[in-house]
Amino acid sequence: MDRKLLSELNAERAARRAAILVTDLADGGGRLVREGDAIAGALGEALASAFRSGKSGTIDVEGQSLFLNVHVPPPRLVVIGAVHISQALAPMAALAGFDVEIIDPRTAFATPERFPGATLHAEWPQDVLQARPLDPYTAVAAVTHDPKIDDVPLQAALAAGCFYVGALGSRKTHGRRVERLMAAGLSEVEIARIRAPIGLAIGAASPAEIAVSILAEVIGALRSRGIGDRARERAA
Secondary structure, eight states: OOHHHHHHHHHHHHOOOOOOEETTHHHOOOEEEETTEEEOOOHHHHHHHHHHHHOOOEHHHHHHEEEEEEEEEOEEEEEEOHHHHHHHHHHHHHTOEEEEEEESSSSTTTTTTSSTSSSESSSSSHHHHHHEEETEEEEEOOOOOOOHHHHHHHHHHHHOOOOOEEEEEEEEHHHHHHHHHHHHHHHHHHTTTSSSSOSSSHHHHHHHEEEEEHHHHHHHHHHHTTTTHHHHHHHO
């Protein structure tokens, strides 16, 4: 691999940004495509699909045979709240390939005994997220029901462009949340990105069932990143 390309690829990976190394199998020439680069036509569609799936492979497009070496950051799930739902969600998300972190300043809840083997932060979310910033390959699920704990990370998740932002609570609870976030300066468009009530509407009742609905919604958001944006661009 060309040293300059390798250096550029390593820089993208270190910054948790997705990139694809495109190699022409006819002559060995290559280039680096970053997620968000404007690539038109069939190649652009193939690259967008590869960014969503995270899978490398060979494609034949526009008379060329190309190998797409896909590098996407491991998806991260940050759960705000060390509650019963989180106890079920953390191991399931880990099995699905997510790097999971639990944040809750309430030390009675955020204990290793309740979350064995999990990355656990018994601190205020704003302190943790200052040291470990959110990014577009992170999902945030706020499940404490406590605005003093949930609201700041929700704002941080929206600002960082996280691919999923969800919050537990009824529609009435979310209505009050919307009022607080608008008072904090967020726009209606930004707030509309919050999935609330959190999780797919499957009639979930128990903490484990709610965790399943959340994880399914998170995976769906991960695998459909950018599709809605492109649809809106075509309609404009």
